[in-house]
Amino acid sequence: MVEATKTVLIAGATGYIGRRLKDRLLRRGDVCLRLLVRRRSKLRQEVVGRVEVVEGDTFQAEALRQAVCGVDTAYYLIHSMGSGADYAERDRRSAENFRNACVEAGVRRIIYLGGLGCRETASAHLLSRLETGEILSSDPAVQTLWFRAGVILGAGSASFEIIYHLVQKLPVMLTPRWLTTRTQAIAVVDVVNYLEAALYAPIDGSQQIDIGSESTDFGGILRQAAHVMGLRRWLIPVSVLTPHLSSYWLMLVTPVPFSIASALIEGLKSETLIQNEHARLFFPQIEPVGLEQAFRLALQEIENDEVLSRWCDSSDGSVCDLQSQDDLHHAVLRDVRRFALGGRHPQAVFETVCTIGGQQGWFSFNSLWRLRGVVDKLFGGAGLNRGRRVAHALRVGDALDFWKVVDLKPGKRLLLLSQMKLPGTGWLEFVLEPEALVQTAHFCPKGLWGRVYWALMVPFHALIFRQLGQKLLEQSDLSPKKKDFLNI
Numbered sequence: 060m061v062e063a064t065k066t067v068l069i070a071g072a073t074g075y076i077g078r079r080l081k082d083r084l085l086r087r088g089d090v091c092l093r094l095l096v097r098r099r100s101k102l103r104q105e106v107v108g109r110v111e112v113v114e115g116d117t118f119q120a121e122a123l124r125q126a127v128c129g130v131d132t133a134y135y136l137i138h139s140m141g142s143g144a145d146y147a148e149r150d151r152r153s154a155e156n157f158r159n160a161c162v163e164a165g166v167r168r169i170i171y172l173g174g175l176g177c178r179e180t181a182s183a184h185l186l187s188r189l190e191t192g193e194i195l196s197s198d199p200a201v202q203t204l205w206f207r208a209g210v211i212l213g214a215g216s217a218s219f220e221i222i223y224h225l226v227q228k229l230p231v232m233l234t235p236r237w238l239t240t241r242t243q244a245i246a247v248v249d250v251v252n253y254l255e256a257a258l259y260a261p262i263d264g265s266q267q268i269d270i271g272s273e274s275t276d277f278g279g280i281l282r283q284a285a286h287v288m289g290l291r292r293w294l295i296p297v298s299v300l301t302p303h304l305s306s307y308w309l310m311l312v313t314p315v316p317f318s319i320a321s322a323l324i325e326g327l328k329s330e331t332l333i334q335n336e337h338a339r340l341f342f343p344q345i346e347p348v349g350l351e352q353a354f355r356l357a358l359q360e361i362e363n364d365e366v367l368s369r370w371c372d373s374s375d376g377s378v379c380d381l382q383s384q385d386d387l388h389h390a391v392l393r394d395v396r397r398f399a400l401g402g403r404h405p406q407a408v409f410e411t412v413c414t415i416g417g418q419q420g421w422f423s424f425n426s427l428w429r430l431r432g433v434v435d436k437l438f439g440g441a442g443l444n445r446g447r448r449v450a451h452a453l454r455v456g457d458a459l460d461f462w463k464v465v466d467l468k469p470g471k472r473l474l475l476l477s478q479m480k481l482p483g484t485g486w487l488e489f490v491l492e493p494e495a496l497v498q499t500a501h502f503c504p505k506g507l508w509g510r511v512y513w514a515l516m517v518p519f520h521a522l523i524f525r526q527l528g529q530k531l532l533e534q535s536d537l538s539p540k541k542k543d544f545l546n547i
């Protein structure tokens with residue numbers, strides 16, 4: 060029997076899990092989907108036409124009220140990690156606001172995905188995830204299904220990208236002792252399977268549901284990845300690698316910043332094993348895939364250039380409020396260059412502009428860009444090895460090497476916000492006029508050092524930015540017809 064259409068809210072629909080769940084629920088005919096997002100432009104036009112969108116966050120009472128009004132089931136896929144030192148307090152307030160709004164609106168069920176583990180051994184980050192679950196489950200007026208997952212393996216997840224880069228780059232790995240910590244990772248496809256199945260599962264009362272695949276240790280996960288990637292790798296345990304040192308190492312070798320590396324490593328020190336059998340009991344139809352298949356699915360997504368979401372999709376602290384970040388009026392220093400299109404079609408040039416970065420590189424002086432990336436990593440910036448989600452498409456919120464896409468007007472404008480360590484705020488803007496490509500580096504310096512930095516960069520800008528515009532035009536002559544680069 061087909062169930063009646065129900066209104067379902069996803070809070071956190073622009074995040075790693077939220078984007079995948081949104082795509083899955085959009086395929087169902089029995090769900091009227093509403094999304095609570097901090098910035099509407101992070102959604103594809105095609106999605107906006109098929110869902111209700113409420114723009115706002117969990118700290119805005121009116122937006123929250125609108126978001127939960129008439130909702131049957133509300134997904135809570137939000138966290139504040141990366142928003143600063145007070146993230147735990149923000150997480151508490153966010154969860155309280157959400158729970159209270161749901162109770163007031165008569166929401167039947169909240170579905171929350173948090174971390175796996177117990178309070179006694181929890182890292183600060185995990186503790187915040189546990190507190191969130193406790194707060195959401197604390198009012199009997201609304202039922203909360205609280206899923207708890209450890210390492211999630213899927214293309215674009217932070218854990219997967221760390222493993223992928225380590226295995227790909229290092230034939231011999233000196234590993235810390237706690238690589239023997241037991242864990243139960245899970246494939247992202249299974250996480251989404253559980254979240255989707257939870258919509259209609261006949262479950263009474265609030266429940267914790269631990270999810271995971273086979274039990275192994277972190278060394279086992281690395282070995283399994285190497286096996287699937289067809290590489291021979293040697294892991295040599297050493298005792299000198301402290302968590303701090305390991306976090307620096309991960310930050311340098313992989314795309315994640317120090318904050319995420321250290322949170323993950325803190326998490327690895329204690330076991331993350333399933334503590335209840337509720338997943339099997341409530342969802343007997345779901346048999347999580349093993350690690351080998353989880354890696355194969357992730358690699359397939361990468362090879363097909365179809366990565367749906369990445370850990371860096373969501374905005375961390377410094378770019379949390381993207382709305383204010385595309386306001387260029389504060390920039391007082393600019394490098395503006397106009398390149399005549401010379402009869403080229405503006406759309407073709409724009410499509411080429413949208414392919415910069417990642418594997419493609421920056422069209423000229425790639426070694427200088429790479430050097431800048433290494434220096435940036437050493438100083439704690441994003442560096443270049445973040446690459447891009449897919450080669451042929453961009454969307455607002457995408458990370459692009461050490462930039463973040465903050466505005467994308469198809470055929471007209473691409474605006475990138477710098478996430479390099481800089482004494483100020485920088486943007487790189489490409490605007491297509493009917494006859495010209497206008498490329499501008501904007502900079503809002505912070506103090507005297509910001510101005511000195513800009514002055515020191517002027518000779519490099521003269522070289523790099525002049526060549527960049529010219530090469531983009533030349534490349535647009537050569538590029539084969541690309542896939543519809545906005546249609547992903």
Ligand SMILES: NC(=O)c1ccc[n+]([C@@H]2O[C@H](COP(=O)([O-])OP(=O)(O)OC[C@H]3O[C@@H](n4cnc5c(N)ncnc54)[C@H](OP(=O)(O)O)[C@@H]3O)[C@@H](O)[C@H]2O)c1
Pocket residue numbers: 070071072073074075076077095096097098101115116117118135136137138139153172173174175188208209210211216217218369370372373374375379456
């Ligand atoms: N990813 C994993 O590997 C993993 C593993 C285990 C458990 N989990 C759990 O899964 C849940 C989702 O994680 P995720 O990795 O998908 O997170 P994520 O990629 O960082 O996404 C977080 C989402 O929350 C939104 N958001 C943050 N604060 C908000 C607020 N106050 N109001 C409204 N929206 C807000 C973000 O919006 P913007 O796009 O505007 O930033 C983004 O859409 C978390 O509870 C996490 O603990 C994840």
